Amino acid sequence: GQNIDQPTEMTATEGAIVQINCTYQTSGFNGLFWYQQHAGEAPTFLSYNVLDGLEEKGRFSSFLSRSKGYSYLLLKELQMKDSASYLCAVMDSNYQLIWGAGTKLIIKP
Amino acid sequence: GAVVSQHPSWVICKSGTSVKIECRSLDFQATTMFWYRQFPKQSLMLMATSNEGSKATYEQGVEKDKFLINHASLTLSTLTVTSAHPEDSSFYICSASGGETTEAFFGQGTRLTVV
Numbered sequence: 001g002q003n004i005d006q007p008t009e010m011t012a013t014e015g016a017i018v019q020i021n022c023t024y025q026t027s028g029f030n031g032l033f034w035y036q037q038h039a040g041e042a043p044t045f046l047s048y049n050v051l052d053g054l055e056e057k058g059r060f061s062s063f064l065s066r067s068k069g070y071s072y073l074l075l076k077e078l079q080m081k082d083s084a085s086y087l088c089a090v091m092d093s094n095y096q097l098i099w100g101a102g103t104k105l106i107i108k109p
Numbered sequence: 110g111a112v113v114s115q116h117p118s119w120v121i122c123k124s125g126t127s128v129k130i131e132c133r134s135l136d137f138q139a140t141t142m143f144w145y146r147q148f149p150k151q152s153l154m155l156m157a158t159s160n161e162g163s164k165a166t167y168e169q170g171v172e173k174d175k176f177l178i179n180h181a182s183l184t185l186s187t188l189t190v191t192s193a194h195p196e197d198s199s200f201y202i203c204s205a206s207g208g209e210t211t212e213a214f215f216g217q218g219t220r221l222t223v224v
Contacts, residue, residue, distance in 0.1 A: 033213075042115075042202045042218035043153070087152070097143070097213060101152040 002026045004100035006088050011106045012078055020073045020086050020103045028093020034062050034073045035087040037102065043087055046073065075105075083107045112136055113205045115216025122193055122223055130188045130219045132203030138183035139205035143213065144176075147200045159186055183207070193223040 005023045012018040024032070031050040035043035049055055049064035049071060061074040073086055088100040112135040122128050132142060141160050145153040157173075159165035159180035167173045177189040186205070190197055200220050204213040 035215075040200075040220070042215045045214065096155070096158070099153050099155075 002092065002098050004088055004090060004098055006086075006100045006103045008101070009104045009106065011108060012075075014078055014080060014107055014109050016078050017074065017076050018078060018105065020075075020088075020105065022071045022073070022088035022100055024069050024071070024088070024090045024098070024100075026090045026092045026098055029066060030091040030093065032062075032064055032071050033087075033089045033091070033097070034060075034071075035089065037085045037087055039084075046086075078107050080107050080109070113139075113203065113214045113216045115203050115219055117219055118217055119220040120222070122221070124194055124223055125192055127189055127191045128193055128221060130190075130201055130203070130221075132186045132188070132205065132216050134184050134205045134207070134214070137205075138207050139186070140183065140207040141205070142180055142186040143204045143206075144178060144186075144188050145202045145204070147202060153202065156188075190221065193221070195223045197221065198223045 003025055033048050034046040036046050037043040047062035049062050052064055054063045059076045064071045085102040085104050087102045089097045091097055114133045114135055116131045143158050144156045147153050155168050156171045157165040157167045157178050159178050161180050161183050165178040175191055180186040200218050202218040203216040206213045
């Protein structure tokens with residue numbers, strides 16, 4: 001079967017750095033997405049990785065290792081507004097998105 | 110990024126009535142649109158995938174006669190929840206992809222409450 005694993009919940013301090021991991025097993029791979037979702041809102045796109053390596057975009061970076069079926073989202077200089085759920089999703093060989101359950105990130109002052 | 114507009118943002122309807130949710134891609138041609146639902150504190154669950162001009166492909170367990178999906182043009186897809194029941198109350202989200210990118214852009218979501 002196909003599955004995406006990521007931690008259910010993480011807590012971090014304002015101004016710190018946090019890394020949210022995602023491991024996946026899917027039938028085929030056409031890219032990995034990270035989305036941010038605030039409560040009651042639709043997800044917003046953060047990053048897309050299809051090749052191995054690190055993609056940096058401001059305070060957010062995303063890393064991919066296809067051989068290990070592993071990705072992480074790195075958030076630097078955390079702000080209170082970063083409190084949200086972070087969803088990892090993999091596009092499989094049929095170009096369908098397989099979603100993880102999301103990681104709820106709690107930022108404390 | 111591309112813009113996907115979903116309407117309405119929220120709707121309250123009586124049990125037994127039907128509700129239509131629209132999803133529009135404003136600045137690109139969406140060859141594929143996805144409809145999801147999300148229960149509180151749970152992940153997004155794909156309901157169906159629709160390609161412009163053809164019938165939607167429903168995920169296992171999703172009633173196609175209850176959740177009618179129409180994707181008549183490259184910029185508009187609609188989801189109609191027919192004979193709504195309180196258990197259909199949920200957050201419904203559409204996403205659209207097309208053009209030169211495989212990235213999927215999301216609508217704002219529609220919170221449906223059936224009373």
